[in-house]
Amino acid sequence: MFAELVCQSNFSFLEGASHPEELVSTAAFYGYEAIAITDECSVAGIVRAWQEIQSNRLPVKLITGSLFTFSDSLRIVLICPNKRAYSELCRIITNARRRSAKGQYSLAEWDLKSIRDCFIVWLPKGNEHDEHWGAWLAKHHPKRCWIGASRLLDGSDHETFAHTRKLHQTYHFPVVATNQTLCHHPDRQPLQHVLHAIREGKKISELGFDAMKNQERSLKPLTTLTRLYPKAWIDESIALAHQCEFCLSELKYQYPCELVPDGFNATTYLRHCVEQGIKRRFPEGVTDSIRGIIEKELALIHSEGYEYFFLTIYDIVQFAKSQGILYQGRGSAANSVVCYCLEITAVDPRQINVLFERFISKERNEPPDIDVDFEHERREEVIQYIYIKYGRERTALAATVITFRFKSAFREVGKVLGFDESQLGYWLKQINLRDRTLGWKAQLASLGLDNTNKNLAHLFSITETLLGFPRHLSQHVGGFVISAGPLYELVPVENAAMAERTVIQWDKDDLESLGLLKVDVLALGMLTAIRKIFALIEQRYDLPVSIPFISKHADDKQVYDAICNADTVGVFQIESRAQMSMLPRLRPRCYYDLVVQIAIVRPGPIQGDMVHPYLLRRHGDMPVTYPSEEVRSVLSRTMGVPIFQEQVIQLAMVAAGFTGGEADQLRRAMASWKKTGKLLQFRSKLIDGMTERGYKSEFAEQLFEQICGFGEYGFPESHSASFAVLAYVSSWLKYYFPAEFYTGLMNSWPMGFYSPAQLVKDAQLHQIRVLPVCINHSEYDHSLTAAGELRLGLRQVKGLSEEGARGLVTNRPPSGFTQLSSIQQCGLSQGDIAALASANALTDISAHRFDARWKVADTQQSLPLFSEESSDTYQVSAPSPAEDMIEDYASLALSVDKHPIALLNASGKLKHITFANQLAHKAHKTPVRIIGNVVGRQAPGTAGGVTFVTLEDHTGNINVIVWQNTARAQKQPFLSATILEVHGILERSKEGVCHVIAGKLINRNDMFSSLTVKSRDFH
């Protein structure tokens, strides 16, 4: 038997060459007694190792520890025998990390002196420093110190053995054999060399003597170890391992206790808050059924001990309400009556017949997951509130592990192997990752790279293994960990890249496997827009509109009519091109239809082709059948078609006989499918499970395809339900208050799918007059005039600084600017005024924009000495309409009154062209000629190579479908045209959705040489 006490996983970034899982499974395979995962000043990899041992019940004990180097003369490993030692280790790591910038650490001698419980394995350097440190360790930690001796066959073994024997005799520290492991298998040496070279920023051939000389620093079978090391040293390692009993499961989570006011305990206080909530949410009193549900929920919360979790979120939500920050709770636990009463969510349970049974399910022992979205401009206030309330010691953000994705791995490995960078960049551009048929290696081979070349073979194999390796820790988007005592007792905390943000060393999966709770504080652009729209409505109509107010007027017929004929530009979640073409087919009529609509147009259902059957069943063209009774209970709400992630997981449990734990692993594998590809192992298990139970095999195949499709965008029903609320609210606002809707939306840009130019076009189609930017009338933000016209704000001018614009608005004389010099005295920079001139905002002062720009350029004018004599002898010629329109697009990225196609049409250059609004009158399958600005190109992976191009002409948008070979044959117009003419066949589905199948593509850029239209390509 043997215990490896010094072993670094790949969480010692760019040094360790194996995953923690691989290390512990190999140690178990070799029959080790124990293995310690000791990354450098980090315990980030410990939980994954522990999870691997738990899930596969490996016969090896995991020891927690960490490696430190101190002023490069001392190298020690701290091992945790018990819980106190573990807290001590976390404290040392936290202090060391917090003293230095992200990614580094600096140890202080005081830290080492303050060790009371940790065991110390000293790795002597073999030079003169060892006497000093030997004496120091003997003085401070005589009984808890070991010497780690290793035989690495690198030519210094005989000196090491002699030196160790001398130290042992002088300081009486017992000697332990160790391999200072970096790889779980000798073949990982090339990968370790690559990581080392990436860290040094050199080529491998330049590493020279620093590179690992041989493959000895890897896990070895017991027979080799007994040959290499004296038996006593091996036995000593086992003796030390026996003294370590600490296991990660001992870590429990104490909740912040100050949430509960005195005189209450957690449960009573929660009930008290719920009662108050009921008065507010159900003024007319609660029906018995709902009261029953509330009692059931409260009982379950009590039995699982999650009161503090709900109270923490309740406290945060109350703060947001007091500050007037709009928020929205979502997640499986969010859809419960208790949350509705605690005002965490706005989903009225009566509407969605309470998806309670998935609220907290005992047998899946999954911690409740509640995410709270806040306005993206005011989320920072909430975060600072949490930090101030609980103190920096007791709260921190969860980490996310940034891993090597394909592009970064391929480029780094190539650079280190000596390939030329532009060559690598060129190859990378040739690989289409979304092409599921041809792997990246095959695609490269088809490029004519001969894979007999050894260097290329190395590049391919090492890149393959490097995928999924952690690169560095960064902060989770919003996951907070809050604890009663100081957090570093539980897990080390280190600095994040952002100033005064702190991050724990574990990510959300680690927290989940240890059953620790995290609160997600996320940002949502739509909430900012909705709040601004509410403010505008309040200001103009003095009507107190709010989300509950709107959700009370649920299922408004006119709003749903607008949604059904796809008039949803700017509406939350259902504004994308794919949604617009699906809305007329699905024709959502009630809230739950919206929930389905949001979830159905996603890679999951599309790939599992569940969309078509759902359509047929919805229109009654196909009978609603269920393969079995259990399936009916799961899929009753979606007419027997699995659409949501929960449904698929429940099907796995019900139909394929997965246990709760396996279902949980399936859910976790689905989330990280892109990174680790673990999903494939479940394929056979799922399909066999279902065929045994009498289900048709191709139904199982379909189900599995859908699971792969879900991948990272798996869409749980609870999230879709919360989003549906916002979708309904935004479409309601668009229908009843269009002017405020567009103004609010454009003021919170950048967000959503459409650019301001397209929003303005859509507003004009809804008969809203849009006034251009004007120096005397525009505010900084877009504003509404009394007559309901939309006045573009100064924020739209490209090149105008914010403080310049705000300065202009504040000291604008009541009568407005009449003289150029008065503008220049407002402290605007030369660039700002030039930007205003080009945006035609100075119409009150100069004849036209060229003249304005000409006057602004005159620097002498602004010098006090020359200010009187303004003898402008030279006049610049006025711009033609085409030049005017080009200047509009160049300075504002939109043109209020002119459109390129309208201009072309007016100048008679367009012969027998059909415009967007005329398409509806054309018969199905007629050949048409259309022209427009290219505003979007999309080639979703699920569309099998088809590209959707959106052309915009002065009457509306046209969707063009370009098959793969049409695109390949006419690459030049397809890729580089901004104005594109298409000859193709019109295709109209029976619900009236029009598409044009592209035949001939003609590049019409030459009509406007310098028109700059931004296109949203391949997102």
Added chain:
Amino acid sequence: MKSAIHTLTQHPDIYLGNAADAAQSPIERLPLGVKALDTALAGGIPSAGLSRIRCHQGSGEFQLLHPVFAAQRNTGKKVIWLYRHQSINPVWLAKHKLLTDSWLLSPANEQDALWACEQCIRSQACSLIVYSYASLNAKAARRLQVLSKQYQCLLLNIDYNLQTFMSLPVNVDCELYYKDTQWYITLHRVVGSWPKSDIPICNPLPASNDAIITAMRETQSASVSTLTGS
């Protein structure tokens, strides 16, 4: 004035006629650090002139001559290594801090080797020449001995071919050999002292596994104690 002339008299191109012998009283010698050997060599190897060592390749002869090499470090002059088909290991030179001063010559034939040796001596740019190209014949040896003495340069001939033995007119002519686990040196000819044979010397190995073997054997017996002890 006197010192200027003195440096002038040192200059090799100046021929002092018969006054030369008087000026050159005792032969300057480099000790090897082995007491028995140094006494036999009357103080060490003369620092100018030709000396020869005969032994099997790899008998620790360079280890024995280490003090001589160390002396060349601060002369600022070159150390020339003349050899035939093997090569001097740059890492060994670096470890003995001779790398920057050394030039390695591997001429095509023996005639070129002797020519190169002579050029190096005449150029006075070299302080030590290690000639292990081949055995020297008497005529070449005498010519090199006179030249190296005149130009104050040390020439060491390391001769690995032990078959033929003929004495050479050199300062020191010795032989290193190994007989039943003990190393001996025989001095066939020493300038200013009598020849002596079979001087036993200790010739340590560059490195050995002893430390590892003792550690493996020793803890075998003591392993029982440590288990109970901690």
Added chain:
Amino acid sequence: MQWLYAHFPSLQLDHFVLEQAEDKQAALVVFCPQHNEILQVSQCASTAGIKRGMGLAQACALLNRIQLIPYSAEVECQQLHLLANQLYRIASDIVLLEPQGIAIKLDPIIHYYHSVDNFVALFHHVLQSTALRYHFASGPSVEAAQVLALAGADTVYLSNAQALIALQNVSLKYTQFTSKQVSQFDRMGIRTLQAVFQIPLEEVGKRFDNALISYLLALKGNKAVPRATFHPKQHFRYQCELPYELEDSVKLLRFLTQPVEQCCEYLVSQNLTTDSLQLTLHMADSPKQHVEVRAGAPMHNAKDWLSLITLKLEQLALTSAIRGFQLRCEHTVVFHATSEHLFAVRFNQHAENMLMGTLLAKLGSDAVITPRVCHDHRQDLHIRHGLPHSGAACEQLPSGQHPCWLLIDPQPLSTQTKIVYGPERIQTGWWDDSAVKRDYFIALSSTGQRLWIFRDHQSNWFVHGYFS
């Protein structure tokens, strides 16, 4: 006053096609590595729709088997110098405008060639022989001609007035205005030179800097900007045809003494010195033989050079009789007299250089090695392959035991030996084709010799060195 300007838009690309490209019709593209932007496009690539200024990704998407050449200004400058040398033969006043333009002053040449057309015809003939794509134009000043050439006028205007008229409707992007100035003009609706010329100068002065004003004046031809003309580099060249064919190379020395002395006088007169002379022997019936005589340090006295040349000639094998020779001295460096004391270190330094020079000349450069530690665990790598400068010299030393004698090629172990030290495992080099997996030991032979032996992965044993 008249200037003829030639502009070479794709100098580097054309040269690459001429010199190195195997397949002349390949789709070649020169791109700027910093901005990933296409600069020069070959014929076949432009037919596929790739244009100047396009992004690399877009170009790759349009044509996926294009060959990329990173743009380098030095290559273009070298080409320009070569071109100038060729044109120097037919014209005197040449001005180089790095990196892609050459201007020739026509006035002095007209009376020499009696008319502009004769010279222009000769000019085209020289440029056609270089197979480089170019545009040309003439104009009152270098700047005017340059703008017209860039705009692709390709005509020689007989009078300045004609050139000025042609200049009017040239777009601003062909001028030397900075991009900022061009965009500023553009935003005021001014897009051609004619519009710029109409603006009174003091208005322009109010809005732009005076560099622009002086450029405008130069364009109109009123003010000539002084330009440095081109002169080829100096180097010594001596050509001699022997009176009779020589069989023995040593006899050549007699004919070489006089040119070597002449060369040294030239060096001394120019206060230059050199460390290498190039001797090209024209043989009777075999191709020319090039002999380079290198010295340890730059020298300029004839006696030293002659002694080195004799040594070099001694071991020179002649392919056939020598009919003539050419002595060239190209790499010259300025000589600054060293002022040290006669007998001190300088003496030693000089002696060292002389010794190195003689050894190199006699034994050949592969027999004289200045040893360096190669920065790689596989020490024998650079000795066996003789890679002179493979690894960077390093002060760091490898761990482990290293013998003083190394066998160039390890020999199979034949004698009976006893292992005293080891193993020391070297297992690396997977990235190049000399991967190594060896366990090194020190072993004693019966005669006490300490051998450096290793066992390779097929576990057969080799001797690699001796611990002397």
